[in-house]
Amino acid sequence: MSDEEPVDILPTLRKECLTKCPAPKAAYEACIKRIEAKGEGDCEAWYFDMLTCVDHCVAPKILKYTK
């Protein structure tokens, strides 16, 4: 193992890409508020929308950062 751990670009890339997905992010956050008020349910479908949006931004780029 080397002295310095290499740092993966993927989390940073995902974070950057999330800023380009305001609509699904807002929908997911709205869902969180809804289920908190209601006390039940989950937000997986909205979470998936958000992740898919992030993926559309990440997928074409990520392999360029690998050798």
Add this chain to the structure above:
Amino acid sequence: MATRLRSVLSKHANKAAAAVAATTATSAAAVTLLSDDVVHPLHLPWDHTGLLSSYDCASLRRGFQVYRQVCATCHSLERIHYRELVGVTHSTDELVEMASEVDVVDGPNDEGEMFERPGKLTDPLPSPYANEEAGRAANGGALPPDLSLMVKARHSGQDYLFSLLTGYCDAPAGKPMMPGLYYNPYFPGGAIAMPPPLNDGGVDYEDGTPATISQQAKDVVQFLNWCAEPEADTRKKQAAQYMLVIGFTALMTGYYKRFKWSPYKTRAITYVK
């Protein structure tokens, strides 16, 4: 997308029957999307999937290293033999040495006893568990599947595997998670028993490539793609050769036909009274 479809569907609930009759295909797609419990992995621009591209052997070698040091703890690769890796990931000598480090049960000998001997090139890669039940017992009931044909055994193959390996994240709000399961949106149902297998710097690449999670995932997925399709490079090369020869033959055949028929095509027929 699910949100949009949901609102569209609820808006037109009273017209549902007509809509289903009119746009069967669209409705079917919409229903499928609504009932999906995974994030579909998107296509990644792999550099070995093109018609004229081949596997990157350096990446395969790194991928095999990731398999041996990380995946092989739980996952077998029973359809791959050491000899098949010769010239792909390692040289013969390296693989002979690698194989000899493994004890293989062989036999029976002259006395009818099974015995252990050092591995040979013709042996398959060693499996971590003796049988399926042992695999389940060691992993809380979840069997780590054999990876030999995994790229072909899952939808979206290598895109799915890459997404799965790199896609571990926090569970969405309100999603109950059982102990011993990890949230992964690419895994059907979202709860996978495999803990996140890759870590930054988890392996030490001998060629000095920074072993980030995405680098390891890319390498091991390309290696598993080779395991599922070891013939891919030869297949593409042969296809190119066949297409060239067949194309040339077709041209020559066409020319030959026109050449032979030219007297008939160019003759003038006169009718004399």
